[in-house]
Amino acid sequence: METDAFATVRRQLGGISRRDFIKFCTVLAAGMGLPLSAGARIAEAVVTAKRPPVIWLSFQECTGCVESLLRSSHPTLEHLLLDLISLDYSETLSAAAGHQVEEAKADSIKANKGRFVLVVDGAVPTKDNGIYCKIAGKTALEILKETAPHAGAVIAMGSCASWGGVAAAGSNPTDAVGIVDLLPKQKVVTIPGCPPNPYNLLSTVLYYITFKKLPELDEKGRPKFAYSRIIHENCERRPHFDAGRFAQQFGDDLHRRGACLYKLGCKGPETYANCPTVLFGETGAGTWPVGIGHPCFGCTEEKVGFKTPLFTLANIKELSPPVFFSEAFPDKSGISPGIKVLAAGTAGMAIGVGGTAALAALKRSDADDEGDEKGRGDGKEV
Structure with a gap:
């Protein structure tokens, strides 16, 4: 029998069926690496738990992290704010302003000590006692130090809050x-990205309110459900890498046909994130940098994004087989795709043959480039 709480949530979600609501929670559980049975617990937590108070602080940032959250659709922003969490303070989203909103923040901290979730986007300037970022007469450094000790969980949203990002790049004035x-x-959950995928934040908060603890984190404080695999593993251009097909410059034939962007500086082989599998903006497949033809910047890695020159070749950490195998270009040999998938299913073959072919192709391509510079290359693409 359905409880009043379930019925209320279903109405708030536009009248979806109870079954679809449970399915939605089950998908969330799977996305966080939990057993499917955890979906029921998430559903129960959503409809019965008191909305967790959230305080969102913004420091040296571009508002891109908040903007990415505005474009989430499951849940929608209004459902998130009105039904799932209680956003007690946000400079961008709060209806109140000035002294009124600062008072609301102080009241929430006092009433919810040890229970509220603190989300921070933006880096914190420390030079000259942090005077380069002040809000309501206080520096970002002061605001952080007086708020964070009272939080139940602290989340760094975006690369800037995680380890400096754009503000700390270059000379870092x-x-x-x-x-x-x-x-x-304090244990800080880092959700790096520029901007980060909003579902990585939503899943972390939902996990916290469901299980009363933080999800499993890696050594850099990132949730493992989102940052445990390198982008290269699930990239739609991975078949080209295994086949040794690399775009040599923007706009060339291979670039237009979707070939691998490694030689253009793609940092996918050394960047841990779920960008290829959990897309932005609800606009379908391919809506991420590599999908539209730009190399991965490595923004989720502390010493890659904003630190390594864009066109520097990535450090290939491992050559594991992709999760899904697909055709790089339409096959004309008469061999069925099914047979190729079956053959590629052997990990040793995928690593030994695919990886070796890719590296050999890189070496041939480098040799061709050197030949072109000396006037003796044939100018052919890999």
Whole structure:
């Protein structure tokens, strides 16, 4: 028998069926690496638990992290704010302003000590006591130090909050750092990205309110359900890498046909994130940088994004087989795709043959490039 709470949530979600609601929660559970049975627990937590208070602080940032959240659709922003969490403070989204909103933040911290979720986007300047970012007469450094100790969970949203990002790039004139460096005694969940995928944040918060603890994190504080695999593994251009087909420059024939972007500086082989599998903006397949023809920037890696020159070749950490095998270009040999998938299913073959072919192709391509520079190359693409 359906409870009043379930019925209320179903109405708020536009009248979806109870079965579809449970299926939605089950998909969330699977996305977080949980058993499918956890979907029921998530559903129960959503409809019965008191909405967790959230305080969102913004420091040296571009508002891109908030903008990405605005474009989430499951849940929608209004369902998130009105039904799932209680957003007690946000400079961008709060209806109140000035003294009124600052008072609301202070009241929430006092009433919810040890229970509220603190989300921070943006880096914190530390030069000259942090005077390069002030809100309501206080520096970002002061605001963080007086808020974070009272939080039940602290989440760094985006690369800037995680480890400095854009603000800390280059000469770093304000000595900007991520909040992890400023909160050495607290566990901070880092959700890097520029911007990060909003579902990585939503899943983390939902996990916290369901199980009363944080999800499993890697050594950099990132949720493993989102950052445990390198982008290269699930990239739609991976078949081209295994086949040794690389775009040599933007706009060439192989680039237009969707070939691998490794030689254009793609950092996918050394970047951990779920960008190829959990897309942005609800606009379908291919809506991420590599999908539209731009190399991965490595923004989820502390020492890659904003640190490594864009066209520097990535450090290939491992050559594991992809999760899904697909045709790089339409096959004309008469061999059925099914047979190729079956053959490629052997991990040793995928690594030994595919990986070796890719590296050999890279070497041939480099040799061709050197030949062109000396006037003796044939100018052919790989």
